[in-house]
Amino acid sequence: MFQILWNKTIIAAPVRSLLLHPRCNKTSDIWTLSRWYISPRSNGYSSTQQPGNTVSRICSLTKRTVHRSASETFKLPAVSLKFILGPALLTVSAQLFCHVAYCEADVNNNTQIEVAAKSPEPEFKWHILWEFVKPQLFALIGAVVLAFGAAILNIQIPLMLGDLVNVVACYLREQTGNYVHEISGPALKLLGLYGIQGLLTSGYIILLSKVGERVAADMRKTLFGSLLRQDVAFFDANKTGQLVNRLTADIQEFKSSFKLVISQGLRSITQTVGCFISLYIISPKLTGLTVVVLPCLVGAGALIGSFLRKLSRRAQEQVAKATGVADEALGNVRTVKAFAMEEQELQLYSCEVDKSCEVNENLGAGIAVFQGLSNIALNCIVLGTIFAGGTLISNSEMSPGDLMSFLVASQTVQKSLASISILFGQVVRGISSGARVFEYLTLEPTIPLTGGGRIPYHSLIGRVDFMNISFSYPTRPGHEILNKFNLTLPPGKTVAIVGESGGGKSTVASLLERFYDPNSGVIMLDGLDIKTLDLSWLRGQVIGFINQEPVLFGSSIMENIRFGKPEATDAEVINAAKQSNAHRFITGFPDGYNTVVGERGVTLSGGQKQRIAIARALIKNPSILVLDEATSALDAESERVVQEALDKATRGRTVLIIAHRLSTIQGADLICVISNGHIVEAGTHLELLSKGGLYSDLIRRQRAAGQK
Numbered sequence: 102m103f104q105i106l107w108n109k110t111i112i113a114a115p116v117r118s119l120l121l122h123p124r125c126n127k128t129s130d131i132w133t134l135s136r137w138y139i140s141p142r143s144n145g146y147s148s149t150q151q152p153g154n155t156v157s158r159i160c161s162l163t164k165r166t167v168h169r170s171a172s173e174t175f176k177l178p179a180v181s182l183k184f185i186l187g188p189a190l191l192t193v194s195a196q197l198f199c200h201v202a203y204c205e206a207d208v209n210n211n212t213q214i215e216v217a218a219k220s221p222e223p224e225f226k227w228h229i230l231w232e233f234v235k236p237q238l239f240a241l242i243g244a245v246v247l248a249f250g251a252a253i254l255n256i257q258i259p260l261m262l263g264d265l266v267n268v269v270a271c272y273l274r275e276q277t278g279n280y281v282h283e284i285s286g287p288a289l290k291l292l293g294l295y296g297i298q299g300l301l302t303s304g305y306i307i308l309l310s311k312v313g314e315r316v317a318a319d320m321r322k323t324l325f326g327s328l329l330r331q332d333v334a335f336f337d338a339n340k341t342g343q344l345v346n347r348l349t350a351d352i353q354e355f356k357s358s359f360k361l362v363i364s365q366g367l368r369s370i371t372q373t374v375g376c377f378i379s380l381y382i383i384s385p386k387l388t389g390l391t392v393v394v395l396p397c398l399v400g401a402g403a404l405i406g407s408f409l410r411k412l413s414r415r416a417q418e419q420v421a422k423a424t425g426v427a428d429e430a431l432g433n434v435r436t437v438k439a440f441a442m443e444e445q446e447l448q449l450y451s452c453e454v455d456k457s458c459e460v461n462e463n464l465g466a467g468i469a470v471f472q473g474l475s476n477i478a479l480n481c482i483v484l485g486t487i488f489a490g491g492t493l494i495s496n497s498e499m500s501p502g503d504l505m506s507f508l509v510a511s512q513t514v515q516k517s518l519a520s521i522s523i524l525f526g527q528v529v530r531g532i533s534s535g536a537r538v539f540e541y542l543t544l545e546p547t548i549p550l551t552g553g554g555r556i557p558y559h560s561l562i563g564r565v566d567f568m569n570i571s572f573s574y575p576t577r578p579g580h581e582i583l584n585k586f587n588l589t590l591p592p593g594k595t596v597a598i599v600g601e602s603g604g605g606k607s608t609v610a611s612l613l614e615r616f617y618d619p620n621s622g623v624i625m626l627d628g629l630d631i632k633t634l635d636l637s638w639l640r641g642q643v644i645g646f647i648n649q650e651p652v653l654f655g656s657s658i659m660e661n662i663r664f665g666k667p668e669a670t671d672a673e674v675i676n677a678a679k680q681s682n683a684h685r686f687i688t689g690f691p692d693g694y695n696t697v698v699g700e701r702g703v704t705l706s707g708g709q710k711q712r713i714a715i716a717r718a719l720i721k722n723p724s725i726l727v728l729d730e731a732t733s734a735l736d737a738e739s740e741r742v743v744q745e746a747l748d749k750a751t752r753g754r755t756v757l758i759i760a761h762r763l764s765t766i767q768g769a770d771l772i773c774v775i776s777n778g779h780i781v782e783a784g785t786h787l788e789l790l791s792k793g794g795l796y797s798d799l800i801r802r803q804r805a806a807g808q809k
């Protein structure tokens with residue numbers, strides 16, 4: 102009987118090929134697959150992609166690799182490990198792969214690990230997930246039903262294959278009857294089952310990807326909105342890269358896990374239980390053998406796996422180090438070039454890459470040994486099963502069809518077990534990514550952007566009073582910057598604040614903008630505490646802010662100026678540009694107002710950027726203008742042009758100038774000298790000079806520095 106199976110039946114073909122054909126050991130396939138699971142990120146991408154220029158790009162590649170690792174896993178059993186007891190070894194492998202992929206994610210998210218070490222891990226909040234899933238509930242239920250249906254059909258397939266083989270075996274044995282007629286019944290049934298199963302599979306994947314994408318898109322929009330609403334203090338405490346990571350990589354990770362858990366999780370559990378029952382019904386003896394061999398393989402696999410995981414972690418750390426060197430050099434390429442450090446940076450990078458190469462080679466050797474042992478074990482298991490199954494057939498305890506059913510059902514179990522073990526790691530990753538996303542979704546800013554009163558435009562006078570302000574930055578609570586600080590900005594007048602570097606001048610401007618709230622004291626606008634006023638109105642319509650290093654967006658000049666007033670017409674934009682002495686140089690560009698300024702305005706000179714920033718502030722016609730060292734970064738000629746623009750801009754408005762270069766504020770109505778957190782001198786330029794105090798001291802020191 103075994104001979105018949107070996108020579109003639111459809112079981113023999115794949116088994117023989119697996120045992121006899123060297124290429125069918127699929128070492129290369131296993132190796133290729135293992136690259137997705139075990140080897141570092143670079144193995145998956147480096148042949149076609151150079152390391153990214155930035156860490157974020159590298160992070161996203163890494164995440165994609167990990168994500169892909171999980172989804173590719175389901176191809177593994179189909180490629181080579183097709184037969185009996187495969188589940189055992191495959192489960193071990195899958196666990197190993199899963200853990201290693203997890204290490205990969207960990208290592209590549211070093212920054213996140215650091216943060217996690219400092220602050221407690223955020224909690225996953227199911228009710229928030231529910232809010233996102235609720236609008237997609239019908240599609241989700243549809244997907245679950247279809248996935249469940251596909252799983253149930255999958256359990257039927259091995260049994261029907263067995264029926265088919267029994268017909269073939271019977272015909273081969275007896276050579277009587279109409280073969281086509283006898284085979285067509287079960288074959289058509291099986292074909293129908295395949296068709297329905299394919300349809301169900303397509304259906305649930307379509308629905309699930311719709312649900313996953315929509316949930317992820319909603320999460321991204323909500324999270325971005327929530328981040329934008331946060332106070333400036335929040336951004337002082339959190340790195341931009343980490344925040345962007347939550348918007349991109351974490352949501353991506355969560356989406357993948359969400360989809361995978363629902364589709365594969367449901368299918369795999371149903372199939373494992375169903376097919377295990379089928380296995381037991383087909384042959385309790387053969388199933389018993391499976392259960393005996395399983396723990397030995399799990400133990401051996403776990404041992405080698407833990408060693409490989411350690412090696413993989415080391416390899417990843419080394420890759421991360423090399424990436425760090427490249428990122429720093431490319432991110433600061435101007436400085437590197439200015440100091441002619443290209444060669445040194447290359448050497449530094451090469452050194453790290455060589456170390457990484459060595460560790461990865463060791464890892465590769467370890468994987469090779471592991472895969473070699475797996476191949477031997479799997480092939481022996483297949484042989485053993487054919488042998489044991491054949492013995493049962495020869496004792497008439499089993500039919501050839503039963504052996505076929507057993508083989509296919511066990512393949513389904515192995516696929517499902519592999520999926521489940523991968524899923525376990527994916528669930529953990531998904532939950533922690535989700536928790537990181539949800540953490541900021543629910544975070545309420547301490548300074549609300551909207552709500553509160555507004556002063557009608559015609560009755561707004563523009564008087565500002567700082568009354569007894571004490572303040573320390575939230576990130577340095579013990580370090581008081583302002584201490585019982587008092588200052589009045591009379592309406593329509595220009596007040597300048599001068600003082601030592603680090604004395605708190607810019608802090609005064611930040612408090613007026615309500616980037617932070619004072620620890621004590623009040624800031625009044627026209628006699629009203631600004632905490633009671635609508636913050637969007639205050640920032641959007643009342644205060645115009647121009648600082649030392651204006652940041653432009655990488656869009657056109659027109660859009661950059663219109664940023665100050667989104668509803669402004671083209672004529673208003675041009676008018677603002679004229680007021681800020683920018684119109685001439687803008688119209689000198691071939692594309693005029695449609696000139697794209699490059700990332701952060703990199704294609705413009707400092708003076709040009711500053712004048713666009715002035716136009717952006719003026720377009721909203723603010724009653725109060727805050728100039729934070731607006732000309733200190735410019736050369737003499739640019740400063741003259743910008744100063745002219747500022748002189749025009751400040752007319753008729755309440756102006757607060759934070760000045761470093763004392764020459765630019767001599768015409769101010771009031772000059773205040775800040776020291777030790779409060780105003781120690783105030784008066785006009787001449788008054789303060791005649792006093793011979795701190796101001797005249799500052800002037801003297803600045804002149805002396807200028808002469809040097």
Ligand SMILES: Nc1ncnc2c1ncn2[C@@H]1O[C@H](COP(=O)(O)OP(=O)(O)OP(=O)(O)O)[C@@H](O)[C@H]1O
Nearest residue numbers: 337574576577582601602603604605606607608609
């Ligand atoms: N976001 C922040 N978080 C914590 N401390 C800050 C922050 N911004 C400024 N500081 C600290 O507050 C103090 C005052 O800073 P501020 O920028 O107001 O000084 P400044 O007088 O404008 O200085 P300069 O003339 O050099 O610009 C400094 O000691 C500075 O280190």
